[in-house]
Structures are given as C-alpha cells and as structure tokens.
Amino acid sequence: MGREVSIGIIGLGGMSRFHIQKLGEVPGARIVALCDVSPQALEEVGAQLEVSEEKRYSSIESLINDPAVEGIVSVTPNDSHAAVLLACMEAGKPLFAEKPLTRTLEEAAEVLAFYRTHPIPLMINFSYRNGPAFQFARQFVADGKLGRINHLFVQYMQDWGSTVKKTPFLWRFDEAITGTGVLGDLGSHMIDISEYLTGSRMSELQAMLRTIVPERAHPQTGEPIPVKVDDFACFNVRFEDGAVGVFQTSRNALGCGNQHEVTLYGEAGTLHVSTLNDRQAVWTYPKEDGSGTITETIEVAEEKGINPWREFVGLLRGEQVATPQIAVLEDGYRNQLLLEAVVQAHHKGAVISVKDLQA
Structure with a gap:
C-alpha cells in the first residue's frame, strides 16, 4: 500500500454515496473534508465518516482551498460543474469529476481555455468505459477481430421517469440546472462509449x-x-470511418432499470455488450463452411475492468496512471460539443456537420 492520501468530496447526494463507498475500498484513501448545501447531509455523512465539523463546508471554494485536501471528487448537479473545474484549476488541485463536463458548450469552452493555461491532473467519470465487458469490446475492436465496422446500435434505457412511476420534479428535469434532460445525462454516455x-x-x-x-x-x-x-x-450518426450509428435513450422505458448496451456489426461478425451483465460479451460469427453462424458468450474477468477510484488515488500519489483509458478534459469537451450537435440537429431538423460546429 502506498502513502495515505487526503480527499475532499463535493456533493453528498445519492451518487456521491456510491463514490464514498468505492473510495473506502481503496487502501490509503482517506476522506478528510466534505461540502454540500445541505446541513443535514453534511451532518449525516460527516458523522458516518468521522469528518470533523470544521472540515464540513458549505462553500465549494473553501473545501478546494483547504491545504489539507490533496484531491477533489466532485459529484454535483450540472450547473456547478464549470465552477468546480475552474476553482480546482485556480487552486492547482487534482479533480475526479462527474460527466457531463459542464451544463453548456459555452461553459465547456471557457473551462477548456482556462485548462490550457492552468492544467491539473483531471479525470472525467465516463463510468461505462470501466466495465470489464466494455474494456473487452474495445480491445476486440482494436485487435481487428470485427473487421470493418459497418454499423452500430447504442441504447441507454431507464424507466424511473415513466408516467406510472409518478416521479416528481427533480433537478434533472430543471433546464436551468441540467441544461438538457436525458440527452446530457444518459446520452453523454452513449456518445462517449461509441x-x-x-x-x-x-x-x-x-x-x-x-x-x-x-x-x-x-x-x-x-x-x-x-x-x-x-x-x-x-439520433443517427455517420462516423469518419464510414460506419453509421443508431442511438436511443429514454427515462420512460418500462422494465429497464439501467440498460446501457452497444451492438457492433462488423464484416467478421457481431459483438454485443451490456450493463445487464458487464462481465459477458456475446460474439456472433460465421461458420467456416458458410452454412450459418455461431453465437458464443464470452466470460470476461472482473479484473479486466478499470477501477477509477484506485486510478485517482494513484494519481494523487504521483504514480503514473495505470491506463490511458480514463477520460480527460479534452474528452469531456468533445462530448459537450457532440451533445450540442444533437441539440442543434433537432432544432434545425437537419443534418449537422461536427466540423462546422467546431468552426
């Protein structure tokens, strides 16, 4: 085990509790400071983690500028993403941030410009890169086993927003906070993973x-x-290599708890991976005699995945991150650019060129 590192957590909602749990499984990771707008959340989580009262902050800047905090894990609604990024860059504090990068493309451009003059160690949590089956699929494609990819289907379906669930008005439905709805929340994952x-x-x-x-x-x-x-x-997409992608995402898909999946249709066969079992890949390929196809379920070992919390702790210790597969700020900016392309394509009812949007 390496030296102990001191981490501050910004945002104490439901997703943050998952990050706290996973950090607790990393040897040497110690949460020393917390920040949230809710005094109740600060008291509850602070007591649970034995974080002293003077290290329970209501101000983002106060936590970030605490000299006892070596690195930040930020799990906040979208409207504060840019502020956290900019404050960490200003203070020179390493950051593990949730996606999407920011609420809007304009904010993302401001963050990217500041990052170029104030770079920090930074990880963006496009979490589905980490799954063993998705890591397997990436290597499978890179090794040329699919041959040319002709087309792909990507979907991310949930049902918690369906009418029958009677879900109230939460921040994810508030345009001023979230920017876009299911597009920025789940669609950002689909764009990144493809x-x-x-x-x-x-x-x-x-x-x-x-x-x-x-x-x-x-x-x-x-x-x-x-x-x-x-x-x-x-949305439908043309890729630079000629492949075509079909994408759909919904919060109204009854029976779908958290169903994010990708099917890649290549010249040599078809590969399918899904969050429904992220330790399996389904590979369909032709028989040697051309009489039909074979479908094989490939079991993928858990250690083939990536542990981003362990990677972040290693980053804070000054160790080289074990894999270059973690998303960085430039990946987050590109993702925001493509989200904006989807929005513009919808409003204009036309095909949008990503190159034109970048210009």
Missing part, C-alpha cells in the same frame, strides 16, 4: 428530442411544473 469502442469519431448527425411527460408534480406542494427538457432522445 467513439471509445470504435476508435472513430462522429462526423455528422441528425436527431430528434421529445418530452414524453410534459409536467411533473412539485415534490413538496404537488403543484404541476412544466418540464422543458427531453426525456427521450434519438
């Missing part, structure tokens, strides 16, 4: 966004609140 697995970049796309549930109840009063962000999104 370029990551194929090794090719999106060049042009067309899209359609929809709000299936147009209003939701205020969580306290029950009064209806209009929903101005999408809860369904679909």
Whole structure:
C-alpha cells in the first residue's frame, strides 16, 4: 500500500454515496473534508465518516482551498460543474469529476481555455468505459477481430421517469440546472462509449428530442411544473470511418432499470455488450463452411475492468496512471460539443456537420 492520501468530496447526494463507498475500498484513501448545501447531509455523512465539523463546508471554494485536501471528487448537479473545474484549476488541485463536463458548450469552452493555461491532473467519470465487458469490446475492436465496422446500435434505457412511476420534479428535469434532460445525462454516455469502442469519431448527425411527460408534480406542494427538457432522445450518426450509428435513450422505458448496451456489426461478425451483465460479451460469427453462424458468450474477468477510484488515488500519489483509458478534459469537451450537435440537429431538423460546429 502506498502513502495515505487526503480527499475532499463535493456533493453528498445519492451518487456521491456510491463514490464514498468505492473510495473506502481503496487502501490509503482517506476522506478528510466534505461540502454540500445541505446541513443535514453534511451532518449525516460527516458523522458516518468521522469528518470533523470544521472540515464540513458549505462553500465549494473553501473545501478546494483547504491545504489539507490533496484531491477533489466532485459529484454535483450540472450547473456547478464549470465552477468546480475552474476553482480546482485556480487552486492547482487534482479533480475526479462527474460527466457531463459542464451544463453548456459555452461553459465547456471557457473551462477548456482556462485548462490550457492552468492544467491539473483531471479525470472525467465516463463510468461505462470501466466495465470489464466494455474494456473487452474495445480491445476486440482494436485487435481487428470485427473487421470493418459497418454499423452500430447504442441504447441507454431507464424507466424511473415513466408516467406510472409518478416521479416528481427533480433537478434533472430543471433546464436551468441540467441544461438538457436525458440527452446530457444518459446520452453523454452513449456518445462517449461509441467513439471509445470504435476508435472513430462522429462526423455528422441528425436527431430528434421529445418530452414524453410534459409536467411533473412539485415534490413538496404537488403543484404541476412544466418540464422543458427531453426525456427521450434519438439520433443517427455517420462516423469518419464510414460506419453509421443508431442511438436511443429514454427515462420512460418500462422494465429497464439501467440498460446501457452497444451492438457492433462488423464484416467478421457481431459483438454485443451490456450493463445487464458487464462481465459477458456475446460474439456472433460465421461458420467456416458458410452454412450459418455461431453465437458464443464470452466470460470476461472482473479484473479486466478499470477501477477509477484506485486510478485517482494513484494519481494523487504521483504514480503514473495505470491506463490511458480514463477520460480527460479534452474528452469531456468533445462530448459537450457532440451533445450540442444533437441539440442543434433537432432544432434545425437537419443534418449537422461536427466540423462546422467546431468552426
């Protein structure tokens, strides 16, 4: 075990509790400071982790500038992503941040410009890169076992926003906080994983966004609140290598708890991976005599995946990160650019060239 490292956590919502759990499994990782707007959350988590009261902050800047904090894990709503990134760069503090990079492309451009003059060790948590089956698929493609990829299908389906679930108006439905809806939340993962697995970049796309549930109840009063962000999104993409991709994501897919999957259709066969079992890959390929196909389920060892919390702790110790597969700021910026391309394609009802958007 290496030396102990001191970590500060910004944001103490549900996803943050998962990060805290995973950091607790990394030898030498010690959470020494917390930040949240909720005094109740600070008290609860602070007591659980035995973080002293003077290290429980309500101000992002106060935690980031605490000299006892070596690195930051930020798990906040989208509207504070840019502020956390910029403050960490200003203070020179390494950061492990949730996706999407920022709320808007304009914010992402500001962050990228500042990063170029104030670089810090930085990891963006596009978490599905980490899964063993997804890592297997990336290597499978890189080794040329699929041959040329002709087309791919990517979907990310959840059902917690369905009408029958009666989910109230949460921050993920608030345009001022989230920017886009299911597109920025789940669609950002689909965009990242498709370029990551194929090794090719999106060049042009067309899209359609929809709000299936147009209003939701205020969580306290029950009064209806209009929903101005999408809860369904679909888009078609052409990649630079000629492959075509079909994408869909929804919060209204009954029976889908957390179903993120990719099917790659290549010249040599078809490869399918899914979060429904991220230790299996399904490989379909032709028989040697051409009489049909064989479908093989390949078991993938857990250690083939990536542990980003262990990688971050290694980063704080000054060790070389064990894998270059972790997303960095430039990956986050590109993801934000492609999210904006989807939005523009929807509004214009036209095919959008990514190159034109970059210009």
